[in-house]
Amino acid sequence: MKKLILLLLCSVMLVTFIAWTILQDQPPLPEDPMAGARLFQEKGCVQCHSIDNDDARIGPNLSRVHLKGSLLDIAGSMWNHAPLMQQYMVELRISPPELTAREMANLTAFLTAYQYYLKQLGRPGDPERGRQVFQSKNCGLCHSLQPEADPREIGPNLHGYSKLSPIQIAQAMWNHEPAMAEEFIRLGLPLPTFEEDEMADLIAYLQRAAVPADAEPVYVEPGSPNQGRVLFEQKGCSTCHAIRGEGGTPGIPDLGQRRTELVRSVTEVAGFMWDHGVAMQDKMQELEVPQVRFEGNEMADIIAYLYFINYFDQPGNIQRGRELFTEKRCTHCHSTTPGKPSIGPDLSQSPVVGSPIEIITAMWNHATLMEPAMAARGIPWPRFEMGEMTHLVEFIRAQRESSKE
Ligand code: HEC
Ligand code: HEC
Ligand code: HEC
Ligand code: HEC
Known part of the structure; x- marks a missing residue:
């Protein structure tokens, strides 16, 4: 038990460190280290995911899943699973949680610290x-x-x-x-x-x-x-x-x-x-x-x-991001030519498109509307492999930068 408390304390300190770095050149720093853990409760994640015990829930135990990769990969895995998660939310009458960029940063920081201290260290x-x-x-x-x-x-x-x-x-x-x-x-x-x-x-x-x-x-010491x-x-x-x-x-x-x-x-x-x-x-x-x-x-x-x-994350590769934007069929609904009409908003003008974490937060928040729009056109839900999200957001950012010039 003492060991667990020690581990948890370490993760708390870490969340501050990570969340700070994620947002370094971004909105004000989150000062509350427990923010991520609290959000996990408030946003209803706990209703479907256990993290500290093996109670059977609808979703996987997030301390047992190996959430691989960088911050954007972890946020990306939430996106990948969004349709199924949202389907369950409808069934359970939970309204899909809207997140701010800071909340997304805090949540992923929390999941990573947890991952490291309770999983990576303990993997026997x-x-x-x-x-x-x-x-x-x-x-x-x-x-x-x-x-x-x-x-x-x-x-x-x-x-x-x-x-x-x-x-x-x-x-x-x-x-x-x-x-x-x-x-x-x-x-x-x-x-x-x-x-x-x-x-x-x-x-x-x-x-x-x-x-x-x-x-x-x-065990391994943290x-x-x-x-x-x-x-x-x-x-x-x-x-x-x-x-x-x-x-x-x-x-x-x-x-x-x-x-x-x-x-x-x-x-x-x-x-x-x-x-x-x-x-x-x-x-x-x-x-x-x-x-x-x-x-x-x-x-x-x-x-x-x-x-x-x-x-x-390191900055992604814009050219690779452009290819992914087409491969994942974002171009079906989001024009890359300014002023050209399209089903979804022009991302180069979007007020919610800024830092990488803001972009992925916007994607998550719009998943509820994008999913039926995709399904109606027979477009499969785009899933992202490790590293891909970084390139994609870099391309979206670059588009916005060039439209400002
Ligand atoms: C209504 C139930 C429900 C809620 C609420 C919910 N999830 Fe999920 N979640 C699921 C299910 C079911 C899956 C597995 C989906 C799949 O396999 O595609 C999942 C998968 C995930 C994954 C991917 C795990 C993996 O295997 O890579 C992450 C990360 C995740 N959820 C995070 C969250 C976070 C953070 C919240 C709170 C903002 C949340 N979930 C809220 C049901 C839910
Ligand atoms: C060719 C002989 C040789 C082989 C094969 C070898 N070692 Fe060693 N090992 C040594 C020697 C000699 C030392 C002492 C080195 C020194 O004095 O710094 C040592 C030291 C060590 C130590 C530190 C011991 C101490 O004093 O604290 C460990 C642990 C160790 N070896 C593990 C391994 C493992 C695991 C393998 C297989 C992957 C391995 N060794 C293969 C020769 C070998
Ligand atoms: C004198 C220079 C030197 C120092 C000091 C040094 N390294 Fe290295 N390190 C190297 C070189 C050269 C390589 C590439 C070795 C090879 O090609 O196998 C390397 C490779 C590595 C790699 C593998 C990187 C990769 O992607 O291939 C790691 C990890 C690493 N070092 C960690 C450390 C850490 C941690 C320290 C300090 C405790 C350290 N190194 C100190 C020269 C150094
Ligand atoms: C089938 C059509 C469709 C596809 C395909 C699609 N989107 Fe969307 N997207 C939309 C719609 C519609 C909205 C606006 C939803 C809303 O208002 O909540 C939207 C909103 C967004 C937003 C929020 C923008 C804002 O200003 O609010 C982002 C970011 C985004 N999409 C990114 C993407 C990316 C990246 C892809 C490819 C992986 C993609 N979308 C694929 C239809 C689509």
């Missing part, structure tokens, strides 16, 4: 699959999991690892990666890389291998993105890596450019860092930057930071 690995990873990646050649020391062992005994949390194990692997890499080379073994859940599974196996089955599992931001400087990451064009060294990846690899579970991101660890260490030697080692909760903090900065 599968120890049985982890055993296979342990074998296939040759860990057993150098490490024993048995309590008694094995004289043939090259690396340290990993027996005690059952008492560490997943991120601490990943952190120990990162810290020892340079020395391990040397051993791999010496024995002519390939350096292992990790895909998707492999790191989580491996860790679950290391945790489980030695403990009695009824022991309490050790990282603090704000602390991570500080560490990113202190550890020298910012010497090499830019964040959205700021800082860094040319030729080294910018870590703020909407990297979907970084908007994943904590263990996946740790695996991703491991995969690039050796190349990074080489670069550190070349540039005479001290080796990066982590202690305590530091890796968790850095990963939380990388997660949340990548969750915000």
Whole structure:
């Protein structure tokens, strides 16, 4: 229970941080961190979605669904599901909730923070699959999991690892990666890389291998993105890596450019860092930057930071947005030539079209009217894949900008 309260407190702090950033160059900052949670009640979302328990409701439990992608992707998934949601609302006599842009920002911020702290962190690995990873990646050649020391062992005994949390194990692997890499080379073994859940599974196996089955599992600690931001400087990451064009060294990846690899579970991101660890260490030697080692909760903090900065949207691609506007058949009802008559309003003149979040809020609010108009013309409800919404809104924004000139 204490753990849950701690997690909830962290999410509350985070919602302020996220909602602030979403609206940074936009309307006034939302100051009330609980706004998103309250809206979830007020707007009737709770009538159909549970979030903290598994009560059967009409809609999916939103802490269990993997709401992938950026802010606009999450808002986009609400749009994708709008027709069915609204059909149920009619049946249940709930009036479809109208949202302001700020409310939409608060709601998506709330869902993301919730997602991160209660889902991404808690996603348990599968120890049985982890055993296979342990074998296939040759860990057993150098490490024993048995309590008694094995004289043939090259690396340290990993027996005690059952008492560490997943991120601490990943952190120990990162810290020892340079020395391990040397051993791999010496024995002519390939350096292992990790895909998707492999790191989580491996860790679950290391945790489980030695403990009695009824022991309490050790969870991942929640990282603090704000602390991570500080560490990113202190550890020298910012010497090499830019964040959205700021800082860094040319030729080294910018870590703020909407990297979907970084908007994943904590263990996946740790695996991703491991995969690039050796190349990074080489670069550190070349540039005479001290080796990066982590202690305590530091890796968790850095990963939380990388997660949340990548969750915000980068400006989309206008040309791709123009194609999507046609592909998704928006052009059937919305003219792109100013002054040309059309069924829906001219979006370049619309007063509700401004920031990306305003556009998607307007789409959500008009879904009730757009849906029957589409159905009448045999147009299927347009659904958006990850990333598509960003391009689309960029195109709509550009149209508005050019009509002002
Ligand atoms: C009348 C019931 C109802 C209400 C009220 C409702 N929803 Fe839904 N919601 C659903 C149903 C049913 C689905 C699944 C629809 C589908 O599969 O297309 C859904 C799907 C979603 C999804 C997509 C989940 C996924 O699998 O990707 C999100 C996000 C969502 N709702 C958020 C909200 C929010 C936020 C509110 C409040 C503003 C809300 N919903 C209000 C019934 C409802
Ligand atoms: C070629 C031999 C070798 C292989 C294979 C190997 N390791 Fe290691 N490992 C080492 C050595 C040597 C060290 C100690 C490095 C040091 O002193 O910094 C080490 C250290 C570690 C540590 C830190 C232990 C500590 O002291 O805290 C962990 C955790 C670890 N390895 C996990 C793994 C996992 C998981 C795999 C499989 C993916 C693996 N190792 C594969 C040789 C190996
Ligand atoms: C000395 C320069 C240097 C430092 C310091 C450094 N990195 Fe890197 N990093 C690199 C290089 C070079 C690559 C690309 C490696 C490759 O191609 O495999 C990289 C790759 C990465 C990647 C994978 C990016 C991708 O998209 O391929 C992540 C994540 C990452 N670094 C995180 C960090 C973090 C977090 C820190 C600080 C704790 C850090 N790095 C410190 C040089 C550095
Ligand atoms: C079948 C016709 C039709 C299609 C197809 C259609 N819309 Fe609409 N759209 C409308 C109508 C009608 C309205 C006005 C509804 C209202 O007044 O509430 C509207 C309103 C809007 C608004 C709010 C504008 C304002 O000024 O209030 C936005 C934004 C919007 N649509 C975007 C889109 C996008 C993006 C697509 C493609 C994914 C799309 N629409 C597809 C008919 C359509």
